[in-house]
Amino acid sequence: xxxxxxxxxxxxxxxxxxxALNAVKRGAYARSPCLPHEDPAEWDALRREFEDSFQPASxxxxxxxxxxxxxxxxxxxxxxxxxxxxxxxxTEAWRRFPEALLRLNAEVNRQRTDTAIILKLxxxxxxxxxxxxxxxxxxxxRCFAPILEGVVGRPVTGDGRSxxxxxxxxxxxxxxxxxALQQSQDLLARSTTGSQTEIEAARAExxxxxxxxLKRLRQEQVTLARATERQLRMLDQLRKDxxxxxxxxxxxxxxxxxxxxxxxxxxxVAGAAADEEDxx
Amino acid sequence: xxxxxxxxxxxxxxxxxxxxxxxxxxxxxxxxxxxxDADLVRVRYLxxxxxxxxAFDEGHAASQAWLRQRGLQGVVRGDASVLQAFRLxxxxxRLPVEVLLLGGMTSASIAEFLARNRAGTWSENxxxxxxxxxxxxxxxxxxDLIEYDRQAxxxxxYKELLARGPDAAVELAERLLQRTATWPWAKAMPTATP
Numbered sequence: 403x404x405x406x407x408x409x410x411x412x413x414x415x416x417x418x419x420x421x422a423l424n425a426v427k428r429g430a431y432a433r434s435p436c437l438p439h440e441d442p443a444e445w446d447a448l449r450r451e452f453e454d455s456f457q458p459a460s461x462x463x464x465x466x467x468x469x470x471x472x473x474x475x476x477x478x479x480x481x482x483x484x485x486x487x488x489x490x491x492x493t494e495a496w497r498r499f500p501e502a503l504l505r506l507n508a509e510v511n512r513q514r515t516d517t518a519i520i521l522k523l524x525x526x527x528x529x530x531x532x533x534x535x536x537x538x539x540x541x542x543x544r545c546f547a548p549i550l551e552g553v554v555g556r557p558v559t560g561d562g563r564s565x566x567x568x569x570x571x572x573x574x575x576x577x578x579x580x581x582a583l584q585q586s587q588d589l590l591a592r593s594t595t596g597s598q599t600e601i602e603a604a605r606a607e608x609x610x611x612x613x614x615x616l617k618r619l620r621q622e623q624v625t626l627a628r629a630t631e632r633q634l635r636m637l638d639q640l641r642k643d644x645x646x647x648x649x650x651x652x653x654x655x656x657x658x659x660x661x662x663x664x665x666x667x668x669x670x671v672a673g674a675a676a677d678e679e680d681x682x
Numbered sequence: 683x684x685x686x687x688x689x690x691x692x693x694x695x696x697x698x699x700x701x702x703x704x705x706x707x708x709x710x711x712x713x714x715x716x717x718x719d720a721d722l723v724r725v726r727y728l729x730x731x732x733x734x735x736x737a738f739d740e741g742h743a744a745s746q747a748w749l750r751q752r753g754l755q756g757v758v759r760g761d762a763s764v765l766q767a768f769r770l771x772x773x774x775x776r777l778p779v780e781v782l783l784l785g786g787m788t789s790a791s792i793a794e795f796l797a798r799n800r801a802g803t804w805s806e807n808x809x810x811x812x813x814x815x816x817x818x819x820x821x822x823x824x825x826d827l828i829e830y831d832r833q834a835x836x837x838x839x840y841k842e843l844l845a846r847g848p849d850a851a852v853e854l855a856e857r858l859l860q861r862t863a864t865w866p867w868a869k870a871m872p873t874a875t876p
Contacts (some may be wrong), residue, residue, distance in 0.1 A: 545758050552711055
């Protein structure tokens with residue numbers, strides 16, 4: 403089970419003027435401003451929001467804000483990939499269920515939508531009645547009659563029926579449907595109570611099938627969070643009138659002391675160098 | 683892509699203001715192909731309703747102009763032919779009517795054909811409304827029609843008809859009517875009312 407791939411028809415090679423994007427999976431490392439399936443407007447809005455919020459005053463600050471925008475964009479891509487992965491796992495778990503249970507679930511969903519449609523249209527008619535009386539409500543009823551007839555399953559207008567009669571008839575059907583929905587929901591709940599553990603197990607199993615991908619996504623999230631933290635620290639230093647070179651050198655040292663081998667020794671050397679500079 | 687039931691979609695999204703789940707539900711109920719998120723976003727985007735749109739406000743000129751342009755005034759008025767067109771859509775005569783429309787027959791000839799074959803007394807007006815609301819194939823580009831045939835539940839029949847030409851439409855419609863006449867539930871379906 404993998405992550406949703408880019409569609410072949412929307413060939414990245416064609417869309418990006420021959421630049422190969424074939425290896426793009428989640429886009430967490432993609433430096434491209436916009437991947438083929440993304441909306442450029444979303445990224446433009448993001449950039450504007452960041453610029454409005456941070457108000458970069460110099461070229462180095464602007465560079466840092468650009469970097470922050472890029473990191474946020476990559477973070478969102480990873481988040482979407484994770485959501486897709488979990489949704490796919492849930493779907494996979496549902497697929498293992500008995501056909502009858504799935505049909506019951508689909509039926510419950512259908513009934514729920516039926517009642518939601520009736521309720522929505524009746525609310526529109528009630529509002530119209532409050533505002534313009536029976537005539538306004540009747541006009542809406544005549545307009546919505548084809549939909550209501552489809553959902554209710556019988557004619558709701560005509561045969562000399564008044565608006566009140568029609569509404570009463572729709573109300574009766576709504577109550578009957580609502581009660582049927584409750585019963586179906588209870589039945590579904592009873593049917594799945596015993597298998598709740600199975601659902602959880604199947605879902606966990608489906609997730610575990612792609613455990614490697616999930617771990618990788620989490621790792622990417624941590625990396626991006628650290629990089630964002632670093633850029634914010636840099637921006638803070640720049641605003642305290644520390645020179646850009648010095649900020650970059652200091653960040654590099656922090657990075658080395660945190661990640662490189664012989665951490666202690668490097669930290670001491672870096673600390674000593676900083677002390678010397680301060681003294682100078 | 684355009685859909686032969688574009689006006690029906692405009693009615694559901696623009697006038698009845700149903701959400702995506704409800705629109706999909708109605709499409710499924712009425713035997714239309716399912717639509718994905720992108721298609722629905724496009725339908726809503728193309729609605730392009732005027733500011734303060736109110737379909738029921740006859741004094742709001744922009745709204746009335748929009749309804750006229752989309753051919754939905756009769757729907758908002760609740761014309762009898764609209765209700766009849768919906769009943770035809772949900773009746774066993776729907777597929778033969780679609781076949782005949784695809785074969786290029788006029789509404790009057792189709793009404794006569796249905797009466798001759800005892801498939802209900804659907805008026806010419808009802809069939810015209812049905813065609814404009816649910817099966818406006820003459821307003822579609824060739825590519826869109828082929829794409830629709832690929833997705834539609836009855837697409838195989840349409841494709842067969844496109845391959846065999848209009849002469850086959852009547853023969854196919856007769857065969858379909860003979861078949862639906864034997865369905866026990868077909869007798870219980872609501873057919874035309876005068």
